[in-house]
Amino acid sequence: MSDEQEKKSQPKGRFPFTVVRHVVQVLILVLFAVPVVAAGWSLFGGTLGGNDAIRTPADLPFFGTLSSSSVFGITLLDPFAVLQTIAASKSFSLDWLIGLLPLLVVYALIRGRVFCGWVCPVNLLLEIVDWLRKKLHVNVEEHAVPRHAKVYVALGVLVLSAVLSFPVFEALSPVGFIVKGIVFGGVAGGITLLAIILAELFWGHRVWCRSICPLGGFYEVVGKVGLVNVKIDHETCIGCNKCKKVCLCDPEILEPAVDGGDSIVRAGDCMLCGKCIETCPVKALDIKIGR
Ligand code: SF4
Ligand code: SF4
Numbered sequence: 001m002s003d004e005q006e007k008k009s010q011p012k013g014r015f016p017f018t019v020v021r022h023v024v025q026v027l028i029l030v031l032f033a034v035p036v037v038a039a040g041w042s043l044f045g046g047t048l049g050g051n052d053a054i055r056t057p058a059d060l061p062f063f064g065t066l067s068s069s070s071v072f073g074i075t076l077l078d079p080f081a082v083l084q085t086i087a088a089s090k091s092f093s094l095d096w097l098i099g100l101l102p103l104l105v106v107y108a109l110i111r112g113r114v115f116c117g118w119v120c121p122v123n124l125l126l127e128i129v130d131w132l133r134k135k136l137h138v139n140v141e142e143h144a145v146p147r148h149a150k151v152y153v154a155l156g157v158l159v160l161s162a163v164l165s166f167p168v169f170e171a172l173s174p175v176g177f178i179v180k181g182i183v184f185g186g187v188a189g190g191i192t193l194l195a196i197i198l199a200e201l202f203w204g205h206r207v208w209c210r211s212i213c214p215l216g217g218f219y220e221v222v223g224k225v226g227l228v229n230v231k232i233d234h235e236t237c238i239g240c241n242k243c244k245k246v247c248l249c250d251p252e253i254l255e256p257a258v259d260g261g262d263s264i265v266r267a268g269d270c271m272l273c274g275k276c277i278e279t280c281p282v283k284a285l286d287i288k289i290g291r
């Protein structure tokens with residue numbers, strides 16, 4: 001089925017998850033860029049502010065990146081970045097714990113990989129690459145990589161951070177590259193991002209996010225306890241498997257629900273992207289709070 005036919009076959013009256021998600025992803029990038037511009041700097045590391053400019057964006061109520069930000073003086077830290085810092089420095093600070101708790105609690109309560117689906121700019125970029133690939137009719141032979149590999153990569157990153165005494169993924173992160181690059185400039189992580197795009201084009205569909213990204217692996221573990229889930233109505237489902245074909249994570253995470261063994265998508269790596277819900281022709285899928 002072509003993209004156009006697929007689009008026409010989608011049921012009407014569903015919440016437009018994909019459009020809303022993309023708007024949120026772009027707004028988050030804008031949100032991080034605004035303080036820098038407001039402080040009189042230019043983006044990409046430029047500092048063109050005049051005499052009236054605020055000396056530093058950190059003086060504003062909101063400032064930071066996805067790894068570390070400050071909202072009205074409250075520090076928000078990416079929990080996985082903190083774990084890497086603890087491993088690298090072999091020390092622990094109560095401030096780090098206080099800084100990581102708000103994000104950890106929010107993501108744990110909702111679903112860890114909601115970060116991947118709704119916040120991470122790499123996901124947005126890879127969806128654009130995927131769309132382009134379809135438009136240009138570039139067919140890729142899929143090379144399956146087990147989806148839980150990313151959890152072991154996350155563990156490996158922590159061990160490596162301890163051995164090398166620096167937070168390894170923070171230095172190479174494509175997520176940091178996009179946000180920090182827009183705000184401050186810099187190329188760290190650019191090679192990782194290029195490798196991810198090449199893997200997307202020539203190795204397999206979403207292989208980085210599905211199976212390799214350590215941040216995704218960390219949030220997969222956190223996501224196991226999430227309270228917001230995709231639920232299925234077994235009486236309505238006709239077993240067409242269209243939901244599996246569009247899943248942004250991996251078709252197999254929908255299997256227990258579609259096969260009748262579970263009433264929700266329980267896998268920790270569901271990113272609540274809503275693609276399956278939008279696509280289901282009989283509206284058998286929806287969002288449910290609670291497990
Ligand atoms: S798996 Fe990694 S790169 Fe992909 S969306 Fe999640 S955090 Fe971003
Ligand atoms: S199960 Fe549905 S909501 Fe979860 S990642 Fe797959 S398509 Fe997105």
Ligand code: SF4
Binds near residue numbers: 237258
């Ligand atoms: S949940 Fe919807 S899309 Fe998925 S198999 Fe059932 S009917 Fe098809």
